[in-house]
Amino acid sequence: MLSSVTMSSTLSLLKPSVLHSTYLHHSPSKLNPLPSISARLNIISKDPPNLQKLLDQSIYVLKNGSLSLTAITFPFLLEQKDALAVGGEFGILEGRTFALIHPIVMVSLFFYTLYAGYLGWQWRRVRTIQDEINELKKQVKPKPEGQPLEAPPSHVELKIQQLTEEKKELIKGSYRDKHYNAGSILLGFGVLEAVGGGLNTWIRTGKLFPGPHLFGGVAITVLWALSAALVPSMQKGSKTARSLHIALNTLNVLLFVSQLPTGFDILLKVFEFTNWP
Numbered sequence: 001m002l003s004s005v006t007m008s009s010t011l012s013l014l015k016p017s018v019l020h021s022t023y024l025h026h027s028p029s030k031l032n033p034l035p036s037i038s039a040r041l042n043i044i045s046k047d048p049p050n051l052q053k054l055l056d057q058s059i060y061v062l063k064n065g066s067l068s069l070t071a072i073t074f075p076f077l078l079e080q081k082d083a084l085a086v087g088g089e090f091g092i093l094e095g096r097t098f099a100l101i102h103p104i105v106m107v108s109l110f111f112y113t114l115y116a117g118y119l120g121w122q123w124r125r126v127r128t129i130q131d132e133i134n135e136l137k138k139q140v141k142p143k144p145e146g147q148p149l150e151a152p153p154s155h156v157e158l159k160i161q162q163l164t165e166e167k168k169e170l171i172k173g174s175y176r177d178k179h180y181n182a183g184s185i186l187l188g189f190g191v192l193e194a195v196g197g198g199l200n201t202w203i204r205t206g207k208l209f210p211g212p213h214l215f216g217g218v219a220i221t222v223l224w225a226l227s228a229a230l231v232p233s234m235q236k237g238s239k240t241a242r243s244l245h246i247a248l249n250t251l252n253v254l255l256f257v258s259q260l261p262t263g264f265d266i267l268l269k270v271f272e273f274t275n276w277p
Contacts, residue, residue, distance in 0.1 A: 090203050096274040099204060102197035103267050109190055110256050116186055117249060119179035124242075126170045129163055136160045183231075187224050194221045204274065213262040216255050223252040 092098065139156050153161070194217050201208055208214060227248045233241035 092277055093200075094204050094274070095277045096270065097277045098200055099270045099274050100267075102193060102200055103263055103270075105189065105193045106197070106259070106263065109186060109193070110260070112182065112186060113249075113253060113256060116179060116182035117253065119175050119182055120246075120249070122170060122173060123175040123179045126167065126175060129167045129170065133160055133163050133167070136163070180231075183228065187228050190224050191221055194218075211262070213259060213266060216259050216262070220252055220255050220259070223248050223255070227252070 136156050136159055140154070140160070197217065198208060198214070227245055230241045230245045230248075234245060
């Protein structure tokens, strides 16, 4: 059917003069479905007959051209559905090697998320430990007169010394910069592979599969973006932004955990329906 339509479109393009001459000389009453302009407007034309024929011929040529254009574009409209099908057109991109990239990267990012959370908690500890030290200093009682200066420190003073040493070690760890870098890497590779995983599924199957794994992955990606958007406010000292940042990332980890069993089921199907490479 496509070949016949295409052939007819080609003939209409290559031989407009033949069709036109046939229309003019053989059976104009049968081939011309359109009445003349003067007849449709019910106006008695005062122009010469040649001008009237020219107008009618122009209408016929335009009509023929529109039919030819439709015939040309019709095969492309029919082939759209076939263009979306898969079955070897993408080569190695449909193979098992590329299909395994997504689960490997995402499992790695899951553990990296836990590491980024540990760095963030340590950086938070750097900020809050000084508040604890200040509260303990308020509890230190001044030494009474006559008491030797080298008297053993009280329990509160020992706690202050311990927290001070801990703070020094935390500062040496540069947890603030490490947490920021880990978050940036997590955001970049996470969004890249979240989109890449869906693209790989489409390449292999020609469609996506709505379900817990797909929707959970979309939610995780959105939470990454929202969490990163709070960083400027956190740098300005906003406690609300920090609390919201922690809440979003906690939810992110829980969603990530829920992705593991559903992702494992998909991994089994990958081994079932794909081949190396």
